[in-house]
Amino acid sequence: MQLTLHDISHRYGGTTVLDGVSLTVDDGEIVCIVGPSGCGKSTLLRIAGGLEKPDGGAALLSGAAPEGSLNPLTYIFQDFALLPWRTVEGNVSLVLEDHGIAASERAAIIADVLSRTNLSDFARALPRQLSGGMKQRVAIARALAVKPAILLMDEPLSALDSQTRELLMDDLVALWSRERFSACYVTHNLNEAVRLGRRIIVLSRRPGRIRDVVEIDMPLAERVDRLAELELLQRRVWDIMREEAREADREISDVA
Amino acid sequence: MSHEAAARDTANTPDDAGQRPVPFRGGGFVHRPLGPVAPVVFLAILALWELGSRSGFISPIALPAPSAAFAALADLFKTGMLWKHLGASLYRLALGWTLGSLLGIAVGLAVGLFSLARAGLLPLVSALFPVPKIALLPLFIIWFGIGEGSKVATILFGTFFPTVIATYAGVDNVDRGLIRMGQSFGLGWLSIVRKIIVPGAMPAILSGFRISASIAIVLLVAAEMIGAEFGIGAYILMAGALFALDQLIAGVALLSVLGLVIAWLIGKLEKRLLSWRM
Ligand SMILES: Nc1ncnc2c1ncn2[C@@H]1O[C@H](COP(=O)(O)OP(=O)(O)OP(=O)(O)O)[C@@H](O)[C@H]1O
Ligand SMILES: [Mg+2]
Numbered sequence: 001m002q003l004t005l006h007d008i009s010h011r012y013g014g015t016t017v018l019d020g021v022s023l024t025v026d027d028g029e030i031v032c033i034v035g036p037s038g039c040g041k042s043t044l045l046r047i048a049g050g051l052e053k054p055d056g057g058a059a060l061l062s063g064a065a066p067e068g069s070l071n072p073l074t075y076i077f078q079d080f081a082l083l084p085w086r087t088v089e090g091n092v093s094l095v096l097e098d099h100g101i102a103a104s105e106r107a108a109i110i111a112d113v114l115s116r117t118n119l120s121d122f123a124r125a126l127p128r129q130l131s132g133g134m135k136q137r138v139a140i141a142r143a144l145a146v147k148p149a150i151l152l153m154d155e156p157l158s159a160l161d162s163q164t165r166e167l168l169m170d171d172l173v174a175l176w177s178r179e180r181f182s183a184c185y186v187t188h189n190l191n192e193a194v195r196l197g198r199r200i201i202v203l204s205r206r207p208g209r210i211r212d213v214v215e216i217d218m219p220l221a222e223r224v225d226r227l228a229e230l231e232l233l234q235r236r237v238w239d240i241m242r243e244e245a246r247e248a249d250r251e252i253s254d255v256a
Numbered sequence: 257m258s259h260e261a262a263a264r265d266t267a268n269t270p271d272d273a274g275q276r277p278v279p280f281r282g283g284g285f286v287h288r289p290l291g292p293v294a295p296v297v298f299l300a301i302l303a304l305w306e307l308g309s310r311s312g313f314i315s316p317i318a319l320p321a322p323s324a325a326f327a328a329l330a331d332l333f334k335t336g337m338l339w340k341h342l343g344a345s346l347y348r349l350a351l352g353w354t355l356g357s358l359l360g361i362a363v364g365l366a367v368g369l370f371s372l373a374r375a376g377l378l379p380l381v382s383a384l385f386p387v388p389k390i391a392l393l394p395l396f397i398i399w400f401g402i403g404e405g406s407k408v409a410t411i412l413f414g415t416f417f418p419t420v421i422a423t424y425a426g427v428d429n430v431d432r433g434l435i436r437m438g439q440s441f442g443l444g445w446l447s448i449v450r451k452i453i454v455p456g457a458m459p460a461i462l463s464g465f466r467i468s469a470s471i472a473i474v475l476l477v478a479a480e481m482i483g484a485e486f487g488i489g490a491y492i493l494m495a496g497a498l499f500a501l502d503q504l505i506a507g508v509a510l511l512s513v514l515g516l517v518i519a520w521l522i523g524k525l526e527k528r529l530l531s532w533r534m
Binding site for chain 1: 433434436437438439440441442443444447451452455532533534
């Protein structure tokens with residue numbers, strides 16, 4: 001399944017947030033979106049998943065969703081968005097309950113995704129009992145439960161400390177190697193972008209336009225061992241972004 | 257040199273070589289659970305009061321001794337009138353409060369969820385909430401009769417408004433991110449309301465219950481003071497009219513106990529429904 005954003009523009013009140021952004025997420029591809037704070041990355045992702053209507057342009061899907069996909073476009077949020085009154089398995093169950101799946105089959109799906117994310121021992125725990133990394137694993141398990149075609153991730157690791165972030169990044173790489181999901185991955189962390197992205201789309205400061213696209217051909221699984229090359233790529237992305245980030249920083253302080 | 261080394265060795269004993277512990281400035285502003293303080297204070301006040309009455313310091317015309325009030329209560333129990341009064345009061349309270357709360361939650365959810373309901377009903381709620389329902393009692397008597405109807409209606413209206421306000425404020429406070437999450441997974445509207453909005457608003461609804469229950473007791477007594485044969489309010493009114501202060505105190509004590517029991521029940525409910533919070 002392919003997601004295409006075609007010439008997306010969006011305004012909030014008088015300010016243009018996105019201006020003519022076009023991009024395509026191909027089957028099995030992770031596309032990273034980076035850009036200075038406030039340039040409209042989250043807005044773009046909300047438009048991509050149908051949570052917001054763009055003022056101009058369109059978000060388009062092509063190709064059939066994979067067999068048995070309950071929710072082809074599935075989000076993983078920065079703040080996890082777990083229901084605090086439901087246990088880990090209850091949170092996963094929530095997204096299956098509206099699909100008329102028999103209870104036994106639902107239980108089987110829940111057990112399967114929890115074991116794939118190493119959460120089986122925590123099935124009965126409440127979110128408040130879990131660390132940040134665990135909570136995001138639950139959110140990943142919940143996303144896997146609906147067999148997504150494309151994952152939409154808005155800074156999924158930003159709320160975590162750097163060690164946990166490394167662990168989860170390894171998990172994501174391992175998961176991708178097994179399942180070859182497609183993803184649109186928004187981050188400000190350039191290291192995450194070069195570790196996960198097949199393509200990195202660099203947005204300019206507000207109004208967000210595509211500044212540049214950096215393609216990375218290196219297979220995901222090899223990237224942990226070729227950090228020196230990634231470092232160079234990361235530097236390249238940063239060189240593209242630096243001026244934009246500086247200007248954006250100044251803009252925000254002007255407003256405040 | 258050796259002197260310095262010695263000083264460093266004993267660095268962790270205070271009063272030595274000008275070293276002193278960092279002054280402790282934390283602490284305070286935290287409540288410790290103190291177990292049986294409340295009953296001790298309560299019993300002490302009762303004992304002082306009893307002592308004052310026995311010694312003649314407190315005149316029985318001004319305030320009867322607690323033992324006298326207790327005797328009145330025992331009398332009430334022996335004659336079986338206790339259950340008649342309590343039963344009548346509890347019936348009105350339960351009916352009025354339950355209906356008022358259910359209606360209040362329904363309207364509060366509507367106000368929280370639908371713009372039309374908010375625009376149409378919220379000004380009405382804001383206008384009627386501050387009106388003392390006791391002032392409307394004569395109106396209710398005309399509408400619902402002098403019997404149970406007017407009393408239940410008073411309590412119903414009294415609990416309805418605070419419940420509406422607590423519920424819609426609770427709905428407004430539900431984390432928008434959770435609602436967006438539900439939408440992003442394709443949950444139906446009813447599922448989002450039932451599984452995300454109602455549980456999210458539950459803490460506010462339950463704290464609304466605490467307020468509405470107290471209001472209900474106040475209104476119960478007021479309503480029973482007009483044209484009721486039985487009920488704690490009627491009993492207190494009768495005692496007041498006869499200047500039987502011991503009975504009056506006994507009636508007031510019954511009300512306090514009722515309030516305590518209801519607060520305890522709501523606490524239990526909170527523990528059950530909000531166990532996910534802590
Ligand atoms: N619902 C909204 N209403 C009005 N303005 C909004 C809304 N959402 C976002 N904005 C504004 O649009 C701009 C882009 O916001 P967005 O959250 O998409 O940026 P972002 O790139 O994700 O930023 P960050 O890096 O801080 O997450 C910001 O200036 C923000 O203030
Ligand atoms: Mg954002």
